[in-house]
Amino acid sequence: MDDKLMLMIPGPTPVPEQVLLALAKHPIGHRSGDFGKLMAEVTANLKWLHQTQNDVLILAASGTGAMEAGIINFLSPGDLVLVGCNGKFGDRWAEVSQAYGLTVEKITAEWGQALDPEQFRERLEADSQKQIKAVIITHSETSTGVMNDLETINRYVKAHGEALIIVDTVTSLGAYNVPMDAWGLDVVASGSQKGYMLPPGLGFVAVGPKAWEAYATAKLPRFYLDLGKYRKDAAKNTTPFTPPVNMFFALQVALRMMQAEGLENIFARHQRLTTATRAAIKALGLPLFAPDAAASPAITAVAPDRVDAEQIRSVMKKRYDIALAGGQDHLKGKIFRIGHLGFVGDRDLLAALAALEATLQELGYEGFTPGSGVAAAAKIFANS
Amino acid sequence: MDDKLMLMIPGPTPVPEQVLLALAKHPIGHRSGDFGKLMAEVTANLKWLHQTQNDVLILAASGTGAMEAGIINFLSPGDLVLVGCNGKFGDRWAEVSQAYGLTVEKITAEWGQALDPEQFRERLEADSQKQIKAVIITHSETSTGVMNDLETINRYVKAHGEALIIVDTVTSLGAYNVPMDAWGLDVVASGSQKGYMLPPGLGFVAVGPKAWEAYATAKLPRFYLDLGKYRKDAAKNTTPFTPPVNMFFALQVALRMMQAEGLENIFARHQRLTTATRAAIKALGLPLFAPDAAASPAITAVAPDRVDAEQIRSVMKKRYDIALAGGQDHLKGKIFRIGHLGFVGDRDLLAALAALEATLQELGYEGFTPGSGVAAAAKIFANS
Numbered sequence: 142m143d144d145k146l147m148l149m150i151p152g153p154t155p156v157p158e159q160v161l162l163a164l165a166k167h168p169i170g171h172r173s174g175d176f177g178k179l180m181a182e183v184t185a186n187l188k189w190l191h192q193t194q195n196d197v198l199i200l201a202a203s204g205t206g207a208m209e210a211g212i213i214n215f216l217s218p219g220d221l222v223l224v225g226c227n228g229k230f231g232d233r234w235a236e237v238s239q240a241y242g243l244t245v246e247k248i249t250a251e252w253g254q255a256l257d258p259e260q261f262r263e264r265l266e267a268d269s270q271k272q273i274k275a276v277i278i279t280h281s282e283t284s285t286g287v288m289n290d291l292e293t294i295n296r297y298v299k300a301h302g303e304a305l306i307i308v309d310t311v312t313s314l315g316a317y318n319v320p321m322d323a324w325g326l327d328v329v330a331s332g333s334q335k336g337y338m339l340p341p342g343l344g345f346v347a348v349g350p351k352a353w354e355a356y357a358t359a360k361l362p363r364f365y366l367d368l369g370k371y372r373k374d375a376a377k378n379t380t381p382f383t384p385p386v387n388m389f390f391a392l393q394v395a396l397r398m399m400q401a402e403g404l405e406n407i408f409a410r411h412q413r414l415t416t417a418t419r420a421a422i423k424a425l426g427l428p429l430f431a432p433d434a435a436a437s438p439a440i441t442a443v444a445p446d447r448v449d450a451e452q453i454r455s456v457m458k459k460r461y462d463i464a465l466a467g468g469q470d471h472l473k474g475k476i477f478r479i480g481h482l483g484f485v486g487d488r489d490l491l492a493a494l495a496a497l498e499a500t501l502q503e504l505g506y507e508g509f510t511p512g513s514g515v516a517a518a519a520k521i522f523a524n525s
Numbered sequence: 526m527d528d529k530l531m532l533m534i535p536g537p538t539p540v541p542e543q544v545l546l547a548l549a550k551h552p553i554g555h556r557s558g559d560f561g562k563l564m565a566e567v568t569a570n571l572k573w574l575h576q577t578q579n580d581v582l583i584l585a586a587s588g589t590g591a592m593e594a595g596i597i598n599f600l601s602p603g604d605l606v607l608v609g610c611n612g613k614f615g616d617r618w619a620e621v622s623q624a625y626g627l628t629v630e631k632i633t634a635e636w637g638q639a640l641d642p643e644q645f646r647e648r649l650e651a652d653s654q655k656q657i658k659a660v661i662i663t664h665s666e667t668s669t670g671v672m673n674d675l676e677t678i679n680r681y682v683k684a685h686g687e688a689l690i691i692v693d694t695v696t697s698l699g700a701y702n703v704p705m706d707a708w709g710l711d712v713v714a715s716g717s718q719k720g721y722m723l724p725p726g727l728g729f730v731a732v733g734p735k736a737w738e739a740y741a742t743a744k745l746p747r748f749y750l751d752l753g754k755y756r757k758d759a760a761k762n763t764t765p766f767t768p769p770v771n772m773f774f775a776l777q778v779a780l781r782m783m784q785a786e787g788l789e790n791i792f793a794r795h796q797r798l799t800t801a802t803r804a805a806i807k808a809l810g811l812p813l814f815a816p817d818a819a820a821s822p823a824i825t826a827v828a829p830d831r832v833d834a835e836q837i838r839s840v841m842k843k844r845y846d847i848a849l850a851g852g853q854d855h856l857k858g859k860i861f862r863i864g865h866l867g868f869v870g871d872r873d874l875l876a877a878l879a880a881l882e883a884t885l886q887e888l889g890y891e892g893f894t895p896g897s898g899v900a901a902a903a904k905i906f907a908n909s
Contacts, residue, residue, distance in 0.1 A: 146553060153552035153770055164771060165549035168537035168724045169530060170848045201726055203585050203766040206749040240748045334767060340552045342585055342726050342769030362746065364624040365590040382587040383718060385726030385769075386537055387548060464554045 142462055149493050150466040151283045151312055151440040153334040153341055154483035156391075157398060160338060163390040171386055177378040179389055184375060186396035190314070191329060191347045192404075193321035198371040199392075200344040201385050204311040204332025207344025209237050210366040211307050211330040212277065215352050217360035218242040220274040223264060223304070225249075225256045225289060228282035229469045230309055238277065241361050246273075252472060253285050253442070255435035258293040262300075271303035274355075278306065281313040284469045286442035286478060287431040288313070295324055305352055311335055312439035314345075315399065316411040316482055327352040333388065335439070336407075338395045338484040342388045348372070411438040413525045414481035414490050417518035421494045424517035425501065426508035430476050439482035440466075448506040450477040456503055461496035487522055494518050526846055533877050534850040535667045535696055535824040537718040537725055538867035540775075541782060544722060547774040555770055561762040563773055568759060570780035574698070575713060575731045576788075577705040582755040583776075584728040585769050588695040588716030591728025593621050594750040595691050595714040596661065599736050601744035602626040604658040607648060607688070609633075609640045609673060612666035613853045614693055622661065625745050630657075636856065637669050637826070639819035642677040646684075655687035658739075662690065665697040668853045670826035670862060671815045672697070679708055689736055695719055696823035698729075699783065700795040700866055711736040717772065719823070720791075722779045722868040726772045732756070795822040797909045798865040798874050801902035805878045808901035809885065810892035814860050823866035824850075832890040834861045840887055845880035871906055878902050 148155050169175050187197035200207055212234065216222065222243050224235040227250035238245045248260045256278070265273065276298045280291045291308060298306045305327040310319050314329070315336020321329050327349045334341035346368060348356075356369060370381040399407060418441045422429055430442035445453065450467065451474050457463045466478040481490060494514045502511060532539050553559050571581040584591055596618065600606065606627050608619040611634035622629045632644045640662070649657065660682045664675045675692060682690045689711040694703050698713070699720020705713050711733045718725035730752060732740075740753060754765040783791060802825045806813055814826035829837065834851065835858050841847045850862040865874060878898045886895060 144551075146551070148552070148554065150554050152767060153554065156552060161549040161551065165545040167528075167530070167545065168532070168540060168718070170532065170534050170537065170850070171725070172850070173848065201585060201587050201590065202749065203768075205766040206585065209749045237748045240751070241746045332767065334552070334770075340769060340771040341555070341767045342772060362625045364621045365586065365593045366749070367624070382589040383536065383716065383725045384587075385724060385772075386718075387724040388726060388769075464557065466554070466556070 145462040147463045147489065147492070149480050149489070150464050151335070151478060151480040151482055152332070154338065154480060155485060156340055157338055157395070157484050160391045160394050163394045164340070164387050166387065166390050168386040171380065171384050176386065179393055180378040180380070183389060183392050183396060186400060187345060190396065190399060191319070191321045192323065193347055195321065195347055195349045196372050196375060197345060197347040198368055198375060199380070199384065200346065200366070200371065201342065201382070202344040203341060204330065204344055205233065206366065207332060207346050208234060208309050208330040210368055211328040211346050212237055213241055213361040213363050213366060214368045215305055215328065215355040215359050216243055216274055217358070219244055221246065221272045222275045222277055223248060223261065223273055224277045225279060227254060227256050227285070227287060227289070228252050228279065229284035230279045230282055230311070234277045234279065234309065253287060253430045254432070255287050256289045256294070258290050258297065261294045262297040265297050265301040265304065268301065271301070273301065273304045275305040275307050279309040280319065281317070281437040281439050283312045283440060284472070285431060286437045286440045287435045288437045289435070292324060295326065299325060305355060312437065312482060315407060317438040318408050321347055321349070325349070333392070336483050337392070338398065339388065339391050342385050343392065411481065413521065414485060414487070415441065417490055417521040418479055418481055420517040420521050421514035424509065424513040425498065440478050440480050442476045442478045444476045447508060448501060448504050450474055452504055453477055453497070453500055456500040457496055461500070463493055463496050491515060491518060529846040531847045531873065531876070533864050533873070534848050535719070535862060535864040535866055536716070538722065538864060539869060540724055541722055541779070541868050544775045544778050547778040548724070548771050550771065550774050552770040555764065555768050560770065563777055564762040564764070567773060567776050567780060570784060571729065574780065574783060575703070575705045576707065577731055579705065579731055579733045580756050580759060581729060581731040582752055582759060583764070583768065584730065584750070584755065585726065585766070586728040587725060588714065588728055589617065590750065591714040591716060591730050592618060592693050594752055595712040595730050596621055597625055597745040597747050597750060598752045599689055599712065599739040599743050600627055600658055601742070603628055605630065605656045606659045606661055607632060607645065607657050608661045609663060611638060611640050611669070611671060611673070612636050612663065613668035614663045614666055614695070618661045618663065618693065637671060637814045638816070639671050640673045640678070642674050642681065645678045646681040649681050649685040649688065652685065655685070657685065657688045659689040659691050663693040664703065665701070665821040665823050667696045667824060668856070669815060670821045670824045671819050672821045673819070676708060679710065683709060689739060696821065696866060699791060701822040702792050705731055705733070709733070717776070720867050721776070722782065723772065723775050726769050727776065795865065797905065798869060798871070799825065801874055801905040802863055802865055804901040804905050805898035808893065808897040809882065824862050824864050826860045826862045828860045831892055832885060832888050834858055836888055837861055837881070837884055840884040841880055845884070847877055847880050875899060875902060
C-alpha cells in the first residue's frame with residue numbers, strides 16, 4: 142500500500158510526527174539570535190544524551206563524515222592506530238585511516254562475532270614505546286548486529302595511557318548506555334538517522350580534553366571537518382559553515398522527546414525489544430547471526446538456512462509494507478536484519494514478528510509452530 | 526509577529542510550501558528501489574540545471590563542504606593554484622587550499638570590486654611551464670554582492686590548457702546562466718539553501734572529464750569527500766554514505782518547480798529583481814557597494830553613509846519581520862545585504878523596499894523622497 146511503509150532497518154529509523162512537522166517549518170537565518178537560542182538548547186541536550194560535560198559538535202554530514210572528523214582531527218601522518226574490524230563499519234574506519242596515511246593495525250574477528258578485548262589488552266601492553274596513538278572501535282556493528290565490549294576495551298586503552306579511544310556509536314548512542322565522561326571516552330561519533338529519531342543529515346562528534354590536547358599538534362589536513370572551528374563557534378552558539386537549519390528544528394524536538402522518556406527508559410526499551418526479538422527468532426527456529434552475549438541493542442541479524450533471506454525481505458516489503466535490511470558485502474543474501482532502534486515500540490515489534498511468521502508460512506518454511514514467535518516476544522514483554 | 530519572518534538574506538532563502546511538505550514525509554530506506562528511482566530523477570534534473578552531460582554529485586554537506594570536495598579531489602600536495610580573492614568566500618577557498626598544502630597564489634581585488642580578468646590572463650600567459658594546476662573562482666561573491674566575470678576568466682584558463690577551472694557557484698547557479706558544458710567548466714560547486722529553494726543540508730559538485738583525468742593521479746587525502754566514490758555509486762543510482770533522504774524528497778519537488786518555470790525565466794526573474802533593487806537603492810540615495818557592471822544576481826549590498834546599517838537591519842526585523850543580512854568580517858556594521866535569490870517574486874521585493882523606506886523614515890534619514898524607491902522598482906517591473 143502506498144505510504145504505508147514501516148521501517149525496521151537500522152537507519153533511517155522511524156521518525157515521530159512532531160519531528161517531521163518541525164522539519165517542515167520555514168527556515169530561519171543561521172546568523173540570527175533565534176538560531177543561537179536553538180543551538181544553545183540542542184547543544185545542552187546533546188551533552189545530556191552523551192552524559193558528558195565535553196563538547197558535542199554538530200556537522201552537516203552522515204555518520205561516516207562525523208567518524209572521519211573524529212579520526213583526522215587528532216592524528217598525524219604515519220601515526221599508528223589500532224582498528225577493531227569485525228564488520229563493514231570497522232573495515233570502513235580502517236579504510237579512512239589508510240586514506241589519510243595513518244599506519245593501520247587491525248584486530249579482527251569473524252563477521253558475526255565480537256572483538257576479543259584480550260587481543261587489545263595484549264597489543265596495548267606490548268606497546269611499551271607508546272607508539273599506538275589511537276584505538277578505533279565500532280561499538281554496535283550495524284552490518285552484523287554485534288555489540289563490541291567497549292567498556293572493557295576502553296579500560297585497556299586507559300591502562301595504556303597514551304592512545305585515544307575513538308568510538309563509532311552510530312547505532313548504540315540513544316539505545317544503550319554510553320556514559321562518555323564516566324568511561325573517559327575521548328571521541329564519540331554518531332548520526333541523526335538512528336537513536337536520535339531523525340532523518341539522515343546530521344553527524345555528531347563529542348570530544349574530550351585529551352583529544353583536544355592531541356588536536357593541538359595533529360597534522361592531518363582538514364577544513365570542512367576541522368572540529369576546532371566547530372568548537373570555537375559552538376562556544377558562541379553558532380557554526381562555522383551553514384548548518385541544516387531545518388534539521389536543527391527537528392533535533393530540538395527529538396531531544397525533548399528523549400528527555401521526556403529519560404535515558405534509563407530508552408535503554409530499557411531497546412533492551413526489551415532486543416531480548417524479545419531474539420526470543421522470537423529462536424522460537425521460529427531461525428539461526429541468530431550474533432551470539433546472545435554480543436547482541437546489539439539496535440539490530441538483530443538472522444541467518445536463515447532453510448529459507449531465502451532475500452525472499453523473506455521481498456514478501457515482508459510487498460505484502461506487509463515492512464522494510465527489513467539485507468546483508469552487506471559478502472553477507473548479501475545470507476542474512477536479513479531487523480532494526481529495533483529509535484522510535485520503535487513494542488507494538489511495532491509484534492507487528493513485524495507476526496508478519497515474519499506469515500511470510501515464513503507463505504514461503505513454505507515448516508521449521509516452526511505458527512504463533513510461537515509472537516508468543517515468545519509477548520512473554521518477554523509480560524515479564525519486563 | 527511570530528512565524529511571520531520573511532527571508533531576504535542570501536541563504537537560507539525562502540522555501541516553497543510544497544518543498545517544506547516534502548521534507549515532512551516519512552523517510553524511506555536509502556538502499557531501496559524507491560530511493561534509486563528518486564536518485565535517478567534528481568540526478569537527471571541536476572544535469573539539466575547545470576546544463577551539462579557530466580556527473581553532478583550530491584553530498585550531505587554545506588556549500589563549503591562541496592567546494593572543498595571540488596578542490597581536494599583533483600590536486601596533489603604542493604600543486605600551484607591561482608585563487609581569486611575579493612571577498613569572504615574567495616578568501617575561504619584560499620584557506621582550504623592552504624590547509625591541504627597546496628601552493629596558493631592569490632589574485633585579489635578590493636572587497637566590493639570585481640576581479641580583473643586581465644590579471645588572470647597575464648599570470649596564465651606567463652606560466653609557460655604550466656605550473657598552475659587550477660584556477661579557483663567565486664562566481665557570485667556572497668559577502669559583497671559582486672559578480673566576477675567567470676566567462677572571460679575561464680577563456681584565459683582554456684587558453685592556458687593545463688589548469689582546471691574550479692568554480693564556486695553557490696549564489697549564481699539557479700540565478701544566472703552558468704552553462705557548464707558550453708563554457709567547458711571543470712568543477713562547479715553549489716549548495717541547497719540558495720537558488721535551489723531548499724533548506725541547507727545538501728552540497729552539489731558537477732565534475733567534467735578533464736577534472737576526472739586529474740582525479741586519477743590526485744593525491745590529497747579524502748574519504749567522506751572522495752568524489753570518485755559518489756560517481757561510482759551514482760552510476761547505480763545510489764550513494765556511498767547515507768544520504769539525507771528527506772532533503773532528496775524536497776530536492777525532487779524543487780527541481781520540478783524549476784523545470785516548470787524554465788531556466789530562461791529563472792534567469793530573467795533574478796535579473797529583473799537585481800535591476801529593480803539597484804534602481805530603488807539609488808533612488809533612495811543610498812550607496813551601492815558593488816558597481817553596476819559587477820552586480821550579483823542574488824544579492825545587493827548597500828553601504829549607507831548617513832544611517833546605521835545595523836539599525837536598519839534591526840528595525841526591518843523587529844517591525845517588518847524581514848531578515849536582511851549584515852556585513853561579514855571587516856564589513857560588519859558597514860553594509861547590509863538584500864537577498865533576492867531563489868523563491869523570491871516581484872511582490873516580495875516591493876514589500877522589502879517599502880519596508881526599507883518606512884525604516885529609513887523611522888530612523889530620521891532624510892536623503893530621499895518617500896515612495897521613490899518603490900516607484901523606481903515598479904518602473905523596472907513595468908518595463909520588463
